[in-house]
Amino acid sequence: MWGGDRLDNYVEQLRKERGLNQEEFAKAIRVSRQTVSAIENGKYNPSLDLAFIISDFFGKTIEEIFIYKGGADK
Amino acid sequence: MKKSSLCLSIAITVVGIICLLIAIFTETVFDGLLWGFTGAFLGIGIASMVKFFYWASPKNGERYKEILEQQDIEVNDELNIIIRDKAGHLAYQFAYIAIVVSIMIFGFLGKAGMLTNHMIFVYYLIGLLVFLLITYVAAFNHFRKKIAG
Incomplete structure (x- = not known):
């Protein structure tokens, strides 16, 4: 529900490349700093909406930032 | 800050003043309640007005x-x-359990003769339980219909 082990992301790496701290990045994409932290730590998977906002912010596609590791629950 | 906030603050303060005047000039069984309302309305109204004037000043505008x-x-x-949704759901479940336990406790105390008119509490709690359940089911169906059609 919160996150899952099936999704990796490069949000932290991309954020650091742009010289932003979590607070600044959170403000730019209009979420709380805790949400950014949870996404970066893999504790929370963002909604599709937010995933698009993040990919838009970094000028990349969703697939370039969020990596699906596969393996749906049975 | 919005002007409507100030209007609301003034309205709340006026209600507080009315409660104060009624409490001073009349003598009813509701005196205690009126003093309580006076404190609450005046406190909230005045605090809101102070907040309005503080934030409405140009030097605090940006902040x-x-x-x-x-x-x-x-x-x-x-x-x-x-x-918030998860916390609300958990609180709902705990409230449900607390009500069921309360019904059992009131029922037990009543039967043991330690409480008079215990059935009033029991019926009230059963009503509350049914109300919670109906509200939950109605809200669930409403949102499912709205989202899933």
């Missing part, structure tokens, strides 16, 4: 905008929304 923006982010943050 107020920032605070509002941050509040907006916190309220609409998707993780916060999920956490």
Whole structure:
């Protein structure tokens, strides 16, 4: 529900490349700093909406930032 | 800050003053209640007015905008929304359990003769339980219909 082990992301790496701290990045994409932290730590998977906002912010596609590791629950 | 906030603050203060006047000039069984209302309405009304004038001053304008923006982010943050929903659901479940336990306790105390008119409490709690259940089911069906059609 919160996150899952099936999704990796490069949000932290991309954020650091742009010289932003979590607070600044959170403000730019209009979420709380805790949400950014949870996404970066893999504790929370963002909604599709937010995933698009993040990919838009970094000028990349969703697939370039969020990596699906596969393996749906049975 | 919005002018409507000031109007609301003034209205609340006026209600507080009315309660105060009624409490002073009349003598009823509701005196205690009226004094309570007076304190609450005057306190909230005056505090809101002070807050309005503080944030309405030009030197605090920029900071107020920032605070509002941050509040907006916190309220609409998707993780916060999920956490709020989960917390609400958990609170609902605990409330349900607490009511069932209370019904059992009141029933037991009544039967043991330690409480008179215990059935009033029991019926009230059963009513509350049914109300909670109906509200939950109705809200669930409403949202499912709205989202899934």
